[in-house]
Amino acid sequence: MSRPLIKVYVPLDSAARALGADDVADAILREAEARDLSIELIRTGTRGMIWLEPLVEVDRGKGRIAYGPVTPDSVPAIFDGSADPLGPVEAIPFFARQTRLTFARCGVIDPLSLPDYETHGGLIGLRRALTMTPEAMVEEVKTSGLRGRGGAGFPTGIKWDTVRLTEADRKYIVCNADEGDSGTFADRMIMEGDPFCLIEGMIIAGLATGATRGFVYIRSEYPDAIAIMDRAIRIARETGLLGLDILGSGQTFEMEIRIGAGAYVCGEETSLLNSLEGKRGVVRAKPPLPALKGVFGKPTVVNNVISLATVPVIFEKGAAHYADFGLGRSRGTMPIQIAGNVAHGGLFETAFGMPLGDLVNDIGGGTASDRPVKAVQVGGPLGAYFAPHQFDTPFGYEDFDAEGGLIGHAGIVVFDDSADMLSMARFAMEFCAVESCGKCTPCRIGAVRGVETIDRIAAGDRSAPALLTDLCDTMRDGSLCALGGFTPYPVMSALRLFPDDFGLTTEAAE
């Protein structure tokens, strides 16, 4: 008599692996063998609750039950039935409170199974797109209200339309997977957990704009994402999803991966294009816009991973469904990444509009160290620090702008009261100096001066804060791109919000 097959799901996401998921997977296989049980072990992406990783789900025929964090030592208890389950993932509050549109499949399916992908809604969007005119496809994206998730928040449909309307013998879709911002990992998570979703989004972008070739520029710091994307692209080619006859439609799209080389500035779109062409990743002046004259001089859509990976669900469920979520001109959902010193770190996809404090305290559970939250940095190394008195700011592009910040790629980094904000400001300047492409003086030289000036503040020089303010003004006004232009955000917000850390009384800093 054969018992029902037990399915065990273990993440292969690199955060889960960094916390021991591979050892857990090995222990599960060993334990099953020792007990003479036949199990099917399926490696998935992560569900995004990183504090529970390695999170293992077991389906004994009555649905998936989660356990976590699991160690090799706690594996036998799971088999015995004596381990404390977390219940179904969907019932865990952190997960239950989300609206998963872009990340609906992440952590659920085997990332490299195209049949799994299709069973869970994959390719419905592409099949629909194939029945539409390019103009109607672009209109769909415009109606969805989707804005670039890479940081600048530019309306995706308008960008696509420019490329669509530009005549050329060849056009390109370039996916920006350089994800260099500290506190962000959404791009990595989707590439490792649902790579076909990005491929489908890029194909739709190609159909809508008349582009037939695509590049995914992935940072070298993401070897797992590179490997999984590479295999997914191969599978897509072999099954006719990519190539000269997409799903038998007679339409063409081919794509390949390119690997970055450790330069943060190559996330800036024109620097990225230079890098793709095999040049130094120096930022280009705009105009010309990449949409008109992009990679190899051809019209090019440059979009972030999440922008592109959100396209399939927009076509699957309809633009109106997507646009129904959100706040003001921030439509749809955002995968918010909660990181740093936080009890419940991970990826939380939700409609725009949730107050920052709810994300940090209710969802994130406050600090991991159990000390008070001192500051959070939102939007990566170029994003401003926020203090708890600003925690009612709703998570949206305009709302953060109004508070002198930005949402960027939606990373939130939490710091407890042991953080020294002077040293964080110094780090921001140091990072800018290390990563500057060197094209403009305010950034290249200014950042070095910035480090020196902050050191003078630390040494008690009373004239240095005014100098720092001037320097930040010069960088903001005189830099070609946001690396030099926005580094003043974290620096000045730290100075303004935490004058004590700079040896200043509140009055002196105003």
Added chain:
Amino acid sequence: MRQTEGKPQAEGIHDIIRSLQHLEGPLLPILHAIQTAYDHIPEAALPLIGDALNLTRAEVHGVISFYHDFRTTPAGRHVVRLCRAEACQAVGANGVAASVLGTLGIDWHGTTGDGRITVEPVYCLGLCACGPAAMVNGKVIGRTDAARIGRELEGLT
């Protein structure tokens, strides 16, 4: 990955260039492949790449020097990359780095005298919800501390 092992270096580099030259924008893929094969970009590669891609040696050098990943001298036998970025700093990355570097007696980018270990800074590994993050010979490690890095390196010659 070292399919070039055993061949004279120039020949191996030639093979790599030939196999990738057809790509659109082949320079970065070629540099990555050479570094994978030889652990650095040997000086001898510059003229070979230049000839193949119609670039001057200075242009090739300019590209190599722009990117943090490319090295022109070999690293130690084992490479430890420690994340220095904000989210990891929020959970003590600076202390971990100070301790690792202190124990090994080197600074960032430094290699131990016996050529065994190189420590490189990295600005985010996408493991920001489980920092401090590190990579030892390509293996990712979350919530790390100096002792854990020490254990990873134990027994590696």
